[in-house]
Amino acid sequence: MENAGIKIFAGSSGIAFARKICDYLEVELGRSETITFSEGNTFVRIGETVRDKDVYLVQSIGLNPNNEFVEILFWVDAFKRASAHSVTVIMPYFSYAKGDKKDEPRVSIRARVCAESIELAGADRIVAMDLHSHQIQGFFKKPVDHLFALPVLCEVIMRMRLDEFVVVSPDAGFAKQARKYANYLGTTMAIGDKTRKDHRERAEIMDIIGDVQGKTAVIVDDFSLTGGSIVELSKCLVERGAKRIMACLSHAVLNEAAVRKIEASAIERLIVTDSVENPHLVHSAKIQCISVAPLFGEAIRRIHRKESVSPLFERVPSKVVACSTDAFPID
Structure with a gap:
């Protein structure tokens, strides 16, 4: 079998995602269990031998970030103590990536603390998607493969066959990545002038830079917690025509209130990925989830065969696109 020897295991928040990766690679998910004791302690156990194996651990740090992060440390330690040859952490979403700088006095650079802890536990490589900023790769001393949802999301947008449309970045900080969306789709872009006064997860859109009059606006962003930015931006876009x-x-790190906010907004459809297992999205008529597990599966296959992963940063193989989108017809 082409992918024989690939050993994929899942943490408690990565089971569904890991199964999709295994389906793509046509391998079995490794046996393991996670137990949470009554006082909150976490216990992990590997259910099969991993001696001298290259292990891939799938676990997002998402809706329960503290427990999910600590669980990664325990899993990495368990694999290394079980004499695994290498441990690659497959982390579709890294919640603490938001803490990437010291932009006010007496605060922690949380992303760096997490990165160092994962490495000290014994991780040999990290694979993540759409980190909040590229500099986070520098917090790790081990190799980091930084994947992007952009090619898969752009293929979905193209299948929607929209009329004249414009890509919209919610702020200047995401403008560079939004430009890549616009270039991939062969269209123009606009930028929201956003301000955030404190840590209360509330943003205010002051203006729109660019022409959106009479066009379909496609807002692109890396993540949303409350839905506030994209909902406020949608109001401003409607006002601008x-x-x-x-x-x-x-x-999509959206809570229940955020989903209701999006349902009541001018946004017709919100396309998200399954990088975070989020039960709040299930009953939404507006939110459509596509899988990036095939993208991670292809990255794992290339890493395991010692092939270049960089082609996946800009454009993904047709097989990956087909596996990601066929279950979610757009046309």
Whole structure:
């Protein structure tokens, strides 16, 4: 079998995602269990031998970030103590990536602390998607493969066959990545002038830079917690004459209130990925989830065969696109 020897295991928040990766690679998911004791302690156990194996651990740090992060440390330690040859952490979403700088006095650079802890536990490589900023790769001393949802999301947008449309970045910070969306799709872009006064997860859109009059606006962003930015941006876009509003998120870390907010907004459809297992999305008529597990599966296959992963940063193989989108017809 082509992918024989690939050993994939899942943490408690990565089971569904890991199964999709295994389906793509046509391998079996490794046996393991996670137990949470009554006082909150976490216990992990590997259910098969991993001696001298290259192990891939799938676990997002998402809706329960503290427990999920600590669980990664325990899993990595368990694999190394079981004499695994290498341990690659497959982390579709890294919640603490938001803490990437010291932009006010007496605060922690949380992403760096997490990165160092994962490495000290014994991780040999990290694979993540759409980190909040590229500099986070520098917090790790071990290799980091930084994947992007952009090619998969863009293929979905193209299948929607929209009329004249414009890509919209919610702020200047995401403008560079939004430009890549616009270039991939062969269209123009606009930028929201956003301000955030404190840590209360509330943003204010001051203006729109660019022409959206009479066009379908496609908002793109890496993640959303409360839905506030994209909902406020959609209001501003309607005021500026946009005829339809669509949106794409790499990571949907939305709570129940955020989903209700999006349901009541001018956004017609929100396309998200399954990088975070989020039960709040299930009953939404507007939110559509596509899988990036095939993208990670292809990255694992290339890493295991010692092939280059960099082609996946810009454009993904047709097989990956087909596996990601066929279960979610757009046309």
